[in-house]
Amino acid sequence: MSAEKSKRVTLADVAEASGMSKASVSLILNNRPGSRLSAAAVKRVREAAERLGYRPNVAAQSLRLGKTRTLGFISDQVTVTRFASAMITGILRAAADNDHTVLITETRGEPAELTKALDQLRQRDVDGLILGFMDSRLRDLPELPEDRPVVLVNSHDVQQHPSVMPDENAAGRQAVERLAQTGARTVALVGALRAAQSSPESYPGITRRFAALNQALDNSPLHLLGQWELEDWNPADGYVATTQLLAQGHRPDALICANDRVAMGAYQALAEHRLTPGADLSVISFDDEVIAGYLRPQLTTIALPYEQMGVRAVRSVLGQQEHSGEQLIDMPLIERQSVRD
Amino acid sequence: MSAEKSKRVTLADVAEASGMSKASVSLILNNRPGSRLSAAAVKRVREAAERLGYRPNVAAQSLRLGKTRTLGFISDQVTVTRFASAMITGILRAAADNDHTVLITETRGEPAELTKALDQLRQRDVDGLILGFMDSRLRDLPELPEDRPVVLVNSHDVQQHPSVMPDENAAGRQAVERLAQTGARTVALVGALRAAQSSPESYPGITRRFAALNQALDNSPLHLLGQWELEDWNPADGYVATTQLLAQGHRPDALICANDRVAMGAYQALAEHRLTPGADLSVISFDDEVIAGYLRPQLTTIALPYEQMGVRAVRSVLGQQEHSGEQLIDMPLIERQSVRD
DNA sequence: GTTTTGTGCTAAATCAATTTAGCAACGATC
DNA sequence: GATCGTTGCTAAATTGATTTAGCACAAAAC
Structure with missing residues (x-):
């Protein structure tokens, strides 16, 4: 008043x-x-x-209690990636539900920035630390605080801190099952990452996705026409690979794309061959970026559950949930229009 | 050690x-x-x-000094929008440069959440408050703390707090100038928002964009073929409007699209008429979302400078820069491939 | 009637910093 | 030789909460 x-x-x-x-x-x-x-x-x-x-007064309480009711979130990228923000949303929500606030820092992937961020958050006495990564990989991290809980999201580290990961295995199985349902017989995989092949242990996410896919295909009636490799996972790469695939005369019943950006490129290549996803063939993909909803027909894809992962990470450091090993989060299938009936 | x-x-x-x-x-x-x-x-x-x-110990310092070296950022949306994260990046960077950290809260646009967030940040004794909005509008906000600086980003409020806004006026002029340079004679505007027309004062951003565009066109050699209105600014809407425009027999030298998503829809409609942006006509747009770089040919667009706006907001509340009235931030033209030479 | 137990409440210490007022020692000034 | 000024430093107060040890009084037990 x-x-x-x-x-x-x-x-x-x-x-x-x-x-x-x-x-x-x-x-x-x-x-x-x-x-x-x-x-x-x-x-x-x-x-x-x-x-x-x-x-x-929170400062007075913190001083007296040695607890700040604050969580630290260090992300390698906030801007660039389409996902960090979803993760932040999950983290903010779960933190607010538990009467905590969140200090957010960005490292731009630079190790020096990470050290600085750690120092800053240590100084601010955060009660728990969440390290989020936008690509899944095995990391070698600098010394982390040992006196408070730490969890990694979307990566592992050599020191084996607890981590929260998307369940790529189940996702691969689900993708294949969904296509099998449609009665598809032949399928093409667009595309494994060339760089990833050479060092599977450093790209567990990517490697897992393709290992899961291959295994699921082995156990299905689907026939794999082949895998088309890419330099990167951008629309241009998907376009090139799909064009190549079609030029080789393949006409698969279904395309499994490495992610939505690759699928966007595939759409363009298919359009040039007058092939319409959802009608002439099925296209299924991974990640559920915003563009999945923008494409026409809209893209059916298996989402990376970043928001859920954020929630889980918070619960984990707050000790409300198992806080060890690898915690797998379901990747939900987002049913849209690119898979045939 | x-x-x-x-x-x-x-x-x-x-x-x-x-x-x-x-x-x-x-x-x-x-x-x-x-x-x-x-x-x-x-x-x-x-x-x-x-x-x-x-x-x-930061808590002890805060208690003693009554300053927390912490800024509060309340955003209506973090996830959904393609921009909040850019703004956050700017805020984090500027804050870190000034030895401050940032507490981030999300309101999902709900007034009750805003009140809660304000209370939370007040309790945490933030030194300054940044309110970020993802769409530009005139707001009626609850009572804000009067004893510490507040700045709005991308909106105004009836109480006339200082605000940081994109310079839509200059942007409109720049878009028109760029097209005039190419020697274009006719141009179509895709599309004003139907809802916005009815209440211009509540959508100053959108209104400004179109007012600026219209005025700039008046002062240019370009002939405006017409404005095609949309229900919303999504790809589907852009597709519909552009299809309609072409069906009416128009063949403009240039298309000015309300934003990149609309442009994406326009691309699809143009493709169906075998028209290629950058070759057969120019397409210019606003916002610079990620998809602008994914489209083929890549989209030339005038960026919403969210990161810069974040930086400016921080400097403003920290008193390093003018802290009153409306601070306009340049919208840079991102030159890609959709404008003809 | 004295001791014990219990009830209702508070003084004071504590957390880790910053800042004010001022002490002690020394040389300079008159 | 007393006074003053300067230099180098510190004791103690302060910030706003939490928590421990314990006080004063009343009822119960012996």
């Missing part, structure tokens, strides 16, 4: 207003068990606190 | 190690002018601090 020049309301103000001591007020407002204050006192204090609009 | 069970190093530890008092250590480490400590003492203290790896 009235703003006045009033300083913030402190515990002492509430104490004075209610005729109690600071100790009593603190005890009452925090519902300390075992402290036997009269019902009348409790009522007086509660009312005074309410009336004055008392809010505890 | 050795982690030990050691508690954190405090000022008192440094004092003891250097044989000085806490007061002296504080004075020295903060370079207080006017405090005349011997060079020898300064050296001893500095060395001890370095050796022990002393980092001040």
